[in-house]
Amino acid sequence: SQQGEEDPQALSIQEGENxxxxxxxxxxxxxxxxxxxNSGRGLVHxxxxxxxxxxxxxxxxxxxxxxxxxxxxxxxTASRAADTASYFCxxxxxxxTYKYIFGTGTRxxxxx
Amino acid sequence: xxxxxxxxxxxxxxxxxxxxxxxxxxxGHATLYWYQQILGQGPKxxxxxxxxxxxxxxxxxxxxxxxxxxxxxxxxxKIQPAKLEDSAVYLCASSLQQGRNEQFFGPGTRLTVL
Numbered sequence: 001s002q003q004g005e006e007d008p009q010a011l012s013i014q015e016g017e018n019x020x021x022x023x024x025x026x027x028x029x030x031x032x033x034x035x036x037x038n039s040g041r042g043l044v045h046x047x048x049x050x051x052x053x054x055x056x057x058x059x060x061x062x063x064x065x066x067x068x069x070x071x072x073x074x075x076x077t078a079s080r081a082a083d084t085a086s087y088f089c090x091x092x093x094x095x096x097t098y099k100y101i102f103g104t105g106t107r108x109x110x111x112x
Numbered sequence: 113x114x115x116x117x118x119x120x121x122x123x124x125x126x127x128x129x130x131x132x133x134x135x136x137x138x139x140g141h142a143t144l145y146w147y148q149q150i151l152g153q154g155p156k157x158x159x160x161x162x163x164x165x166x167x168x169x170x171x172x173x174x175x176x177x178x179x180x181x182x183x184x185x186x187x188x189x190k191i192q193p194a195k196l197e198d199s200a201v202y203l204c205a206s207s208l209q210q211g212r213n214e215q216f217f218g219p220g221t222r223l224t225v226l
Contacts, residue, residue, distance in 0.1 A: 004154075030211060042116075042203060042217035043155070088154050090215075098210040099168045102147075102154035 004032075004089040004103030012109045019076040021106040023089035024069075032065060033090045033100065034074050043088065046074070081112045114138065116218035118204050124224045130192040133221045137185070137206030143167075144181055145215065146189050147203040155203055161187065162210055194225045 007022045023032070031050045035043040047063045049056045049072065056063045062075040076083055086107050092100035117136040125131050137144050142163050147155035158177065159169040163184040172179070176195070181187040191198055201222050205215040 033214060035217075042219045043205075043215075045214040045216070048214055093211040098143075098162075099157050099160055100215070101157070104154050 004091045004101060006087070006089060006103045006106045008106060009104070010107045010109070012111065013079055015079060015081055015110055015112050017079055019079050019083070019108055019110070021074045021087050021108070023072045023074070023091075023103055025072075025089075025091045025103075026070065029067075029091045030093050032072050034061075034063060034072075035088045035090060035102075037086045037088065037105070039085070046087075076108075079108075079110045081110050084108060084110045116204055116206055116216050118202075118218035118221055120221055121219060122222050122224075124226065125194055126226050127196055128193040130190065131194055131223065132191075133189045133202050133204075133223075135187045135189070135204030135218060137187070137204070138216055141206035141208055141216070142184070143207045143210040143213075144187050145203075145205040145207075146179055146187070147205065149201045149203055149220070151200070158189070160210065167210060191223075194223075196225050199223055199225045 004023045004025045033048045034046040037043045047058050049063050049065045060077045065072045086105045088102050088105045090100040090102045119134050144161045146158045149155045158172045159179045160167040161181040164181045179189045201220040203220045205217045207213040207215045
């Protein structure tokens with residue numbers, strides 16, 4: 001079963017606007033990662049946030065983690081057409097396992 | 113630094129045929145993953161290796177899927193016999209160590225089973 005569930009499933013915004021995607025999960029985690037996937041390509045790692053961190057930044061990306069609510073959000077500021085892609089959160093590993101579990105993804109479309 | 117290499121990029125086979133995928137991870141990466149990604153879904157872990165040992169294969173359909181990682185480097189994933197529902201993209205990824213590091217993904221192999 002999927003651990004991470006992204007919300008919304010699809011998002012369409014204008015270039016220059018901010019995009020926010022959310023990820024909820026069920027069990028305790030050691031860290032959470034966000035990945036981007038352009039159509040027909042492999043996944044590209046964006047950010048890893050550990051369970052003892054609350055916020056991380058990387059360029060135009062900001063990730064927050066709330067372990068009490070078992071949720072994370074990815075904010076892309078000043079979006080560009082090149083940000084059009086699917087975004088996935090990957091949770092793990094929980095106690096006793098080393099594997100990551102990917103969510104269903106948010107499909108982001110940035111209109112020029 | 114060379115990325116994760118996979119081949120072939122595309123494969124079309126008839127149901128009940130066999131197929132094999134190859135993956136060469138980033139040099140020095142101890143952990144190798146095979147994922148199955150069905151259209152519109154997130155990647156699902158099939159098998160995870162730490163060096164040449166299997167860490168997790170709980171979601172690998174072992175009656176038809178097999179995988180090996182010889183000498184802790186390259187890996188092959190085989191399906192025999194293929195079913196229609198195996199149509200998907202098969203992604204290989206590697207990381208320095210398991211559970212703590214980012215994963216680097218290859219471009220994937222798109223399998224179509226007719």
